[in-house]
Amino acid sequence: MTQPLQVMKFGGTSVGDATCIARAAQIVAGAAKGMRVVVVVSAMSGVTNRLIEAARRASEGDTAAGGALVESLRQQHRAALAVLVLGETARAAIDRELEEVLAEGKRLYDGTAMLRELTLRTLDIISSLGERLCAPMFAGALNQLGTKSRSIEATELIVTDSYHGGAEPRAEETRQRSAAQLLPLLAAGEVPIVTGFIGATQDGKLTTLGRGGSDYSATILGAALNADEIIIWTDVEGVLTADPRLVPDARTIPEISYREAAELAYFGAKVLHPKTLRPVLPESIPVWIRNSFAPEKPGTKISQKGKSIGGGVKALTAIRDVALISLGGPGIVGVPDVIGRTFTTTAELRADVLLISQSSSQNDICFLVSKPHAHATVDALRKEFAQDLAHEVVDHITVDPNVAIVAVVGENMRGTPGVAGKTFNALGQEKVNLIAIAQGSSETNISFVVDEKSMQHALRVLHKEFGLGHPPAG
Numbered sequence: 001m002t003q004p005l006q007v008m009k010f011g012g013t014s015v016g017d018a019t020c021i022a023r024a025a026q027i028v029a030g031a032a033k034g035m036r037v038v039v040v041v042s043a044m045s046g047v048t049n050r051l052i053e054a055a056r057r058a059s060e061g062d063t064a065a066g067g068a069l070v071e072s073l074r075q076q077h078r079a080a081l082a083v084l085v086l087g088e089t090a091r092a093a094i095d096r097e098l099e100e101v102l103a104e105g106k107r108l109y110d111g112t113a114m115l116r117e118l119t120l121r122t123l124d125i126i127s128s129l130g131e132r133l134c135a136p137m138f139a140g141a142l143n144q145l146g147t148k149s150r151s152i153e154a155t156e157l158i159v160t161d162s163y164h165g166g167a168e169p170r171a172e173e174t175r176q177r178s179a180a181q182l183l184p185l186l187a188a189g190e191v192p193i194v195t196g197f198i199g200a201t202q203d204g205k206l207t208t209l210g211r212g213g214s215d216y217s218a219t220i221l222g223a224a225l226n227a228d229e230i231i232i233w234t235d236v237e238g239v240l241t242a243d244p245r246l247v248p249d250a251r252t253i254p255e256i257s258y259r260e261a262a263e264l265a266y267f268g269a270k271v272l273h274p275k276t277l278r279p280v281l282p283e284s285i286p287v288w289i290r291n292s293f294a295p296e297k298p299g300t301k302i303s304q305k306g307k308s309i310g311g312g313v314k315a316l317t318a319i320r321d322v323a324l325i326s327l328g329g330p331g332i333v334g335v336p337d338v339i340g341r342t343f344t345t346t347a348e349l350r351a352d353v354l355l356i357s358q359s360s361s362q363n364d365i366c367f368l369v370s371k372p373h374a375h376a377t378v379d380a381l382r383k384e385f386a387q388d389l390a391h392e393v394v395d396h397i398t399v400d401p402n403v404a405i406v407a408v409v410g411e412n413m414r415g416t417p418g419v420a421g422k423t424f425n426a427l428g429q430e431k432v433n434l435i436a437i438a439q440g441s442s443e444t445n446i447s448f449v450v451d452e453k454s455m456q457h458a459l460r461v462l463h464k465e466f467g468l469g470h471p472p473a474g
């Protein structure tokens with residue numbers, strides 16, 4: 001009988017330094033005694049941001065930034081390696097792998113600075129370096145513990161489309177490649193350490209899955225291998241009732257449904273990349289969120305059913321990095337294609353529309369996109385509606401970058417009387433001004449837009465209103 005299969009993903013803080021990697025490797029070594037384990041690793045925390053920032057500088061002609069970063073990454077990874085891998089020969093072999101990755105980085109930075117040009121494709125390769133430095137070290141740490149392991153680049157496993165910076169996996173090809181590459185290793189008792197965050201097109205061009213995408217890598221591989229479970233190891237004890245950095249008394253939720261967790265992820269709960277749960281839905285593979293710094297804690301189980309609390313509010317979330325775009329004017333009443341043209345425009349830009357609201361008089365449509373998409377969206381809309389603006393059918397297309405979306409999430413919430421009333425009453429009493437309310441039909445969330453400055457206050461008010469925090473002591 002084959003052993004059960006688990007995919008485990010370790011995020012940036014869980015591999016942040018040698019001590020963290022050693023702790024993570026202990027978790028894997030323990031699990032690998034009783035089952036087949038595939039590991040997905042992120043870059044050491046902060047590395048991806050630094051890689052991208054240096055790329056930006058190089059593209060502005062800074063010829064020193066890339067080299068300085070490569071040297072600093074060399075020091076950082078060598079220092080960790082020296083603690084994790086004690087055997088000279090093993091360490092030298094890993095060091096050579098790291099040097100290859102670093103040399104590739106240096107060439108890319110030099111080229112970028114020389115041309116003063118940074119294509120999305122080059123940025124993807126630069127962004128991938130952190131994961132590609134981390135995976136060989138992690139494999140070394142496991143071998144040191146006596147668990148046979150080797151690193152594998154996800155470019156060999158995850159086949160994607162060619163949308164650089166946010167590529168989509170192709171499920172069937174990924175399934176074939178992952179099975180062909182990983183199953184024999186697992187059968188031989190090895191633990192493959194896969195680079196998170198990246199994939200490659202059919203013809204081998206490296207792509208990334210979007211920032212924070214290692215969570216998605218884990219579920220893509222979990223689905224491809226038909227894993228029994230996926231565990232996302234991070235720096236908090238699970239999915240919490242709110243972002244603990246914003247609401248200090250947020251509590252860990254023991255069980256939550258795919259829909260609820262997906263809604264939280266979509267509306268900004270950083271603990272999960274927004275697309276994480278997509279691959280596991282068809283086969284209902286359970287996903288656990290657990291704390292690599294406290295592995296004795298059970299964490300949160302995300303599954304098909306989750307645990308019903310009989311309908312009602314389970315958690316809150318917020319997204320700050322958004323902009324409100326509004327388009328309107330007296331003339332848009334009776335112009336039937338305004339909505340169609342607006343959202344065809346956003347779709348062409350691949351700008352994710354996070355929330356839509358239309359005033360009842362139909363004079364104004366407003367919607368939210370992520371901040372990096374805001375300017376391009378407004379420019380494209382001004383082009384699309386140039387005639388209508390000239391003839392004053394549309395009199396304004398504006399953007400407000402100082403807003404946030406707050407979402408109240410729970411299964412069957414719309415069917416639970418009073419949740420919307422309670423939400424808006426509590427906010428009204430606390431004088432939180434609502435800029436727009438979503439008109440979505442989701443049963444699982446109520447979302448609204450507030451001034452960015454009021455976001456934290458709104459979260460705390462609602463967290464208290466719905467009794468989501470820790471019960472008072474005593």
Ligand code: ADP
Nearest residue numbers: 011012013234236238239240242243269270271
């Ligand atoms: P990793 O590096 O492991 O991928 P991330 O920083 O991407 O970790 O995600 C974990 C962080 O997500 C937590 O440290 C926490 O600050 C934040 N977070 C935001 N909302 C939530 C939530 N509802 N539950 C848990 N964590 C949350």
Ligand code: ASP
Nearest residue numbers: 042048197211212213214
């Ligand atoms: N290292 C990547 C990032 O920082 C992917 C991840 O951590 O999930 O975006």
Ligand code: MG
Nearest residue numbers: 011212270271
């Ligand atoms: Mg993350």
